[in-house]
Amino acid sequence: MISKFQQKEIYREAEREKLILIKPAGKISKSPLIFKWAPLKEADFYNFELIDDELNTLWRKRIYGATKIILPENIRNRLRKGRTYIWKIEAFDNEHRRLGSNVKYFEIE
Numbered sequence: 001m002i003s004k005f006q007q008k009e010i011y012r013e014a015e016r017e018k019l020i021l022i023k024p025a026g027k028i029s030k031s032p033l034i035f036k037w038a039p040l041k042e043a044d045f046y047n048f049e050l051i052d053d054e055l056n057t058l059w060r061k062r063i064y065g066a067t068k069i070i071l072p073e074n075i076r077n078r079l080r081k082g083r084t085y086i087w088k089i090e091a092f093d094n095e096h097r098r099l100g101s102n103v104k105y106f107e108i109e
Contacts, residue, residue: 043091
């Protein structure tokens with residue numbers, strides 16, 4: 001927004017909730033079954049992405065009405081000990097506007 005009183009631009013940003021990823025995180029003993037995050041009030045759906053340490057996307061999924069996802073067995077079986085994995089969640093409203101995103105990592109020992 002540009003103010004009539006000032007010749008420079010003024011930016012106003014809506015205050016948003018922070019997207020918090022709960023589990024898995026850090027060093028874990030085996031391939032994770034459940035990925036869980038805290039809900040955002042305005043979110044209508046979430047995009048989930050699992051990425052390996054070579055930045056290859058292993059799995060993507062759109063989730064409606066839930067704040068957890070169960071990793072399919074065929075994807076869990078591809079995860080290896082000694083490797084680090086990143087998981088990412090993006091939250092969107094019903095007009096497909098991104099409300100927030102966050103990433104977390106885990107390593108299978």
